Amino acid sequence: xxxxxxxxxxxxxxxxxxxxxxxxxxxxxxxxxxxxxxxxxxxxxxxxxxxxxxxxxxxxxxxxxxxxxxxxxxxxxxxxxxxxxxxxxxxxxxxxxxxxxxxxxxxxxxxxxxxxxxxxxxxxxxxxxxxxxxxxxxxxxxxxxxxxxxxxxxxxxxxxxxxxxxxxxxxxxxxxxxxxxxxxxxxxxxxxxxxxxxxxxxxxxxxxxxxxxxxxxxxxxxxxxxxxxxxxxxxxxxxxxxxxxxxxxxxx
Amino acid sequence: xxxxxxxxxxxxxxxxxxxxxxxxxxxxxxxxxxxxxxxxxxxxxxxxxxxxxxxxxxxxxxxxxxxxxxxxxxxxxxxxxxxxxxxxxxxxxxxxxxxxxxxxxxxxxxxxxxxxxxxxxxxxxxxxxxxxxxxxxxxxxxxxxxxxxxxxxxxxxxxxxxxxxxxxxxxxxxxxxxxxxxxxxxxxxxxxxxxxxxxxxxxxxxxxxxxxxxxxxxxxxxxxxxxxxxxxxxxxxxxxxxxxxxxxxxxxxxxxxxxxxxxxxxxxxxxxxxxxxxxxxxxxxxxxxxxxxxxxxxxxxxxxxxxxxxxxxxxxxxxxxxxxxxxxxxxxxxxxxxxxxxxxxxxxxxxxxxxxxxxxxxxxxxxxxxxxxxxxxxxxxxxxxxxxxxxxxxxxxxxxxxxxxxxxxxxxxxxxxxxxxxxxxxxxx
Numbered sequence: 041x042x043x044x045x046x047x048x049x050x051x052x053x054x055x056x057x058x059x060x061x062x063x064x065x066x067x068x069x070x071x072x073x074x075x076x077x078x079x080x081x082x083x084x085x086x087x088x089x090x091x092x093x094x095x096x097x098x099x100x101x102x103x104x105x106x107x108x109x110x111x112x113x114x115x116x117x118x119x120x121x122x123x124x125x126x127x128x129x130x131x132x133x134x135x136x137x138x139x140x141x142x143x144x145x146x147x148x149x150x151x152x153x154x155x156x157x158x159x160x161x162x163x164x165x166x167x168x169x170x171x172x173x174x175x176x177x178x179x180x181x182x183x184x185x186x187x188x189x190x191x192x193x194x195x196x197x198x199x200x201x202x203x204x205x206x207x208x209x210x211x212x213x214x215x216x217x218x219x220x221x222x223x224x225x226x227x228x229x230x231x232x233x234x235x236x237x238x239x240x241x242x243x244x245x246x247x248x249x250x251x252x253x254x255x256x257x258x259x260x261x262x263x264x265x266x267x268x269x270x271x272x273x274x275x276x277x278x279x280x281x282x283x284x285x286x287x288x289x290x291x292x
Numbered sequence: 293x294x295x296x297x298x299x300x301x302x303x304x305x306x307x308x309x310x311x312x313x314x315x316x317x318x319x320x321x322x323x324x325x326x327x328x329x330x331x332x333x334x335x336x337x338x339x340x341x342x343x344x345x346x347x348x349x350x351x352x353x354x355x356x357x358x359x360x361x362x363x364x365x366x367x368x369x370x371x372x373x374x375x376x377x378x379x380x381x382x383x384x385x386x387x388x389x390x391x392x393x394x395x396x397x398x399x400x401x402x403x404x405x406x407x408x409x410x411x412x413x414x415x416x417x418x419x420x421x422x423x424x425x426x427x428x429x430x431x432x433x434x435x436x437x438x439x440x441x442x443x444x445x446x447x448x449x450x451x452x453x454x455x456x457x458x459x460x461x462x463x464x465x466x467x468x469x470x471x472x473x474x475x476x477x478x479x480x481x482x483x484x485x486x487x488x489x490x491x492x493x494x495x496x497x498x499x500x501x502x503x504x505x506x507x508x509x510x511x512x513x514x515x516x517x518x519x520x521x522x523x524x525x526x527x528x529x530x531x532x533x534x535x536x537x538x539x540x541x542x543x544x545x546x547x548x549x550x551x552x553x554x555x556x557x558x559x560x561x562x563x564x565x566x567x568x569x570x571x572x573x574x575x576x577x578x579x580x581x582x583x584x585x586x587x588x589x590x591x592x593x594x595x596x597x598x599x600x601x602x603x604x605x606x607x608x609x610x611x612x613x614x615x616x617x618x619x620x621x622x623x624x625x626x627x628x629x630x631x632x633x634x635x636x637x638x639x640x641x642x643x644x645x646x647x648x649x650x651x652x653x654x655x656x657x658x659x660x661x662x663x664x665x666x667x668x669x670x671x672x673x674x675x676x677x678x679x680x681x682x683x684x685x686x687x688x689x690x691x692x693x694x695x696x697x698x699x700x701x702x703x704x705x706x707x708x709x710x711x712x713x714x715x716x717x718x719x720x721x
Contacts, residue, residue, distance in 0.1 A: 090675050093667070118677030130672035134690025140673070143686060148677035183690075184672075200676060 041105060041239040042066040042089075042208050048099035049081075049088050058084045060264035061100070066208070069236035073250055074243045075275060076261035077283045082243045083127060085261075086212040090124040091117050104208055118144075119151035121207030125197040125214050132184040137196065140184045141166060141203055148204060169202040173229050191222030198229035209233070210241045215249040227252030247279035260286055310440050315413040316405035323417050323436035330430050339427055342610040342642045343549055343581040348431060348523050353467045353493030356519035356546070366458070367487040367513040367711055371703060373456035374398075376443060380461060380491055381468030383441060387458075395449025395480060401442035401471055412444045412473045419499040419527035423553035427585065432525040432551070435497040439471030446475050447482040447506075454483035454509075454704075459490030461517055466491040472498040474508070476534075481507040483701065489515020489522070489545075496524040502534045504558060510538040511704050513711065514545060518576035521547040532558025532590065539699045541708050542569040542580055543715045549581040556621075559591045566598040566698035568708075570688075570715060571607030573638070578603070581610035582630070588621035588651075597628040600695040602688050603639035611660065614646040621651045628658035633691050635665065635684070685716040 042065065049059040058081045066072045076082050088095050089102060091114035102109045104120055112120065132140070146156040157165070170180060173195045185193050194214055201209055211230070215223055230240070230253050242253055250258070250272065258274040259266045262283065267290045268274065278286070309320045333345040347354055376398075377387040383400055391398040404410050417436040423429060445455060457472075468491035476482050480503075490496070494515075502508045514522060522545060530536045542548055554563045563586060571578030586595045601609035611630040632641035643660040665687055673683035689712060696712075699705040 092671055092675075113680070114671060114674040115677050115679045115683075118675055124675055126672070126675075130668050132666075132669045132672065132687070132690060134693040135686050140676075140686070143682065144673070144676040144678050147679060147682060151677065151679075204676065 041068045042102070042241065044100070044102045046100035047085075047088070047097065047102060049084060049095050049097050052094050052096045057098075058095075058264055059088070062264070062266060064259065064266055066239045066241055068239055070256045071234065071240040071242060071253060072257045072259060073255040073275065074241065074259045074261050074266075075245065075278055080261045081264040082261055083212055086124055086210045086243055089210060090114060090122060115147070116151070118204070118206070119148045123201050123204055123206035123209045125194075125201060125209065125211045127213040127216060129185050129193040129197055131186045133186050135184050137182055137184050138166065138180045141200065144200070145203055166203060169199055172232065173199050173202070174225060175199055190217035191219065191225075194218060194222065194226050195229070198226055202229065202233060207237065208239050208241070210243070212243045213245065214242070215244055215246060223249065224252060247275040250275045262287055262290070309437055310402070310405070312405045314408040315410055316416070319413070319417040320437050323433050326421070326424070327430060327433045327437060330428050330433060332430050332434070339583070339612070343547070343579065345431070347521060347547060348493070348495075348549070353465060353491070353521065354519065355464045356461070356489070356492035356517050356521070357464055358461055359489065359515065359517040359544075368456055368485050368704070368707060371454065371456070371485070371707060373454045373485060374451070375456050375458055377458045377460060378441070378470065378490065380463045380466035381440060381470055384460075393451045393453070393455075395447055395451050396455070397446040397448070398455070399444045401444050401473070402440065404444045410444075411446065411475070415473045415475060415499050415501055416471070419501065419529055420497060420525070422529075422555065423525070423527045423585075429525060429551060429553070431495060431523050432497050432527070435469050435471055435495050435525070439469045439497065442471040442473070444473045445482070446477065447480045448477045450481040454485050456485040456487075459486070459488030459494070459515065461489040461491055461515060461520065464492055467493045469495045471496070474498065475501045476503060476506040476508050478503040479505045481509075483509040483511070485511050485704070487513040487515075489517040489520040492520060494520065494522040494524070496522070498524075498526045500526065500528040500536070502528065502530045502536050504531045505533045506531070507535040508537070509700055511699055511701075511708065512538070512540045513708070514540060514542045514548060516544040518544050519546045521545070523549045524551065526552045528552070528554045528563070530554060530556045530558070530561045530563050533560045534558065535561070536563040537698060537700060538565045539695070539708070540567040541711065542567065543712070544571070544576075544578065545580070546577045547579045549583065551583045552585070554586045554595070556586070556588050556590055556593045556595065559593065561590065561593045562595075563593070564596040564598070564698050566596070566695040567600070568692040568695040568712065569601045569609065570712065571601070571603050571609070572719060573604065573606035578607035579610075580608070582613070584613040585616070586614070586626065587616045587618065588624045588626060589618045590621060592623040593621065594625040595627070596698070597630070598695045598698055599630040600692045601632040601641060602635065602691065603632060603641060604635035606638040608639070609641040611641075611643040611645070613644070613658070614648065615656055615658070617649040617651050617654055617656065619650040622653045624651060624654040624656065626654070626656040630660045631691070632662045633665065633688065634662060681720045685713075685720065688716060689713060
């Protein structure tokens with residue numbers, strides 16, 4: 041599904057290399073997790089894959105289902121099936137959540153040459169998805185993320201994911217700012233979307249999210265590279281011993 | 293002899309003014325002599341610093357092609373309303389509804405002016421004159437002297453439907469001066485709709501007297517003819533416990549200067565004035581000027597100014613807004629917001645927000661900002677698959693939303709939003 045090959049990225053504004061040769065492959069239907077200390081480049085990876093401005097790819101590439109991702113505009117990546125659940129979802133005053141979602145769903149359909157969804161069908165669709173995530177009608181009417189609590193914002197991200205039905209979902213520290221109940225709700229939302237045709241890349245600091253969203257593979261990222269990969273037990277190891285042991289092991 | 297001097301010379305001659313009965317002749321002669329003393333605006337006037345008056349006072353108007361509506365229905369088409377149609381300033385009786393309605397007395401100014409006595413005498417040119425201090429507005433004086441027609445409306449109850457003034461523009465060189473006088477009697481309520489370019493060059497004055505406990509709601513969609521020019525003045529007197537609300541949508545138009553002068557004279561009154569302007573200088577010039585002066589001269593009144601402009605391709609926006617709070621106007625709540633969204637580096641916005649406060653127990657604030665599209669929001673929308681042009685337009689509409697929210701009637705507000713959306717969509721191609 042997602043293949044990242046020797047990806048090197050620096051900040052456009054300053055001559056600072058953030059990613060220094062990331063290699064990663066997430067097969068269809070699998071959940072991979074990336075853990076790593078602050079500043080290791082985890083969030084940069086998610087932004088570069090989704091097409092945010094301000095980064096320059098100096099070497100390497102990334103493909104989604106064989107299509108070269110890095111040449112596409114952000115909206116083309118989305119239409120191709122990539123979805124990034126933001127660490128800090130953006131507030132957009134004046135744009136209703138429902139309008140936003142309908143515009144997004146129909147824009148993606150149009151880009152894929154599919155018919156737009158009728159207003160009635162859309163309403164039915166969104167109500168069913170919102171109910172699962174305990175998102176009430178009021179939250180759908182309000183402007184995008186404005187006045188939402190941390191938990192509400194993250195649930196809104198998952199709602200968008202459920203509505204857009206992407207192939208490749210990247211979750212950037214979706215657990216940050218969530219209490220236990222909210223984390224459970226968000227995880228259930230993600231788990232409901234797990235499917236053999238859909239892959240996930242879960243970026244997190246903490247093992248506890250991975251108790252809820254069970255990964256197939258865990259990668260440890262440090263200093264702009266994947267330094268170790270393993271099964272779910274790797275996350276537990278980090279939880280008990282921190283990153284120091286792994287980093288020392290690599291340096292040795 | 294400059295055109296301005298010629299225009300003035302024509303003005304002081306009684307022959308140049310429309311035929312009138314006693315009261316109107318007096319009012320017009322008074323306006324002509326006031327104008328002769330005042331003179332027409334010049335580029336050197338502080339009040340005209342950012343908007344050049346030259347093309348508004350030249351002897352002949354610049355030609356403006358008539359906008360091709362391409363079969364599109366006109367604004368407010370689906371709103372049930374009493375329609376009064378002017379074609380290049382000439383009343384079109386066949387296209388208009390009968391001049392009556394429950395709680396309404398409507399007359400054409402040209403008819404009312406021929407009478408020797410008329411209630412409009414107490415308002416025509418009177419509110420306009422009051423609005424000449426402390427800042428002079430010569431083009432409104434010119435209007436009072438020279439207006440050929442308009443409507444005179446007295447509202448005694450709450451009519452079942454809005455009064456809608458439709459200004460059609462057919463002659464590419466028409467030069468039209470209309471003057472309306474409206475009195476909303478105690479406890480009555482009127483919604484006034486206006487749309488259309490009216491002329492190549494349009495000078496409009498509306499004097500509105502809102503009596504105690506009365507309501508006046510005004511929603512205007514200015515003409516989309518690219519080269520049309522308009523200078524409009526609203527002079528409102530707002531009495532106790534009454535509500536005055538005015539909203540203007542402007543898309544296209546080479547030059548627009550909308551002045552609004554509001555005197556709040558009775559306690560606990562509310563006056564809101566809002567505008568949403570969208571200008572793209574690519575097809576023709578776009579210069580839009582909102583000039584507002586609100587005077588609080590009563591206790592516990594609220595005023596709001598919400599002006600939003602979206603500008604690109606050399607489009608220019610101007611805002612001059614003042615709140616004057618007189619010494620006895622305690623508990624005043626005055627708020628002024630003027631914001632522009634510049635979609636490229638060529639667009640420009642000038643703002644002069646002013647507060648002058650002589651009472652000590654007041655809440656007054658103003659905020660004037662100029663900004664670009666929020667890149668974070670844009671990326672967020674694009675990351676969900678919304679293409680840049682559509683995402684930009686969503687953010688533009690969002691930016692305009694709080695001006696549109698000033699329209700109280702939901703159907704009319706939806707109509708305005710729909711028109712703005714359509715304008716944006718057409719430009720996306």
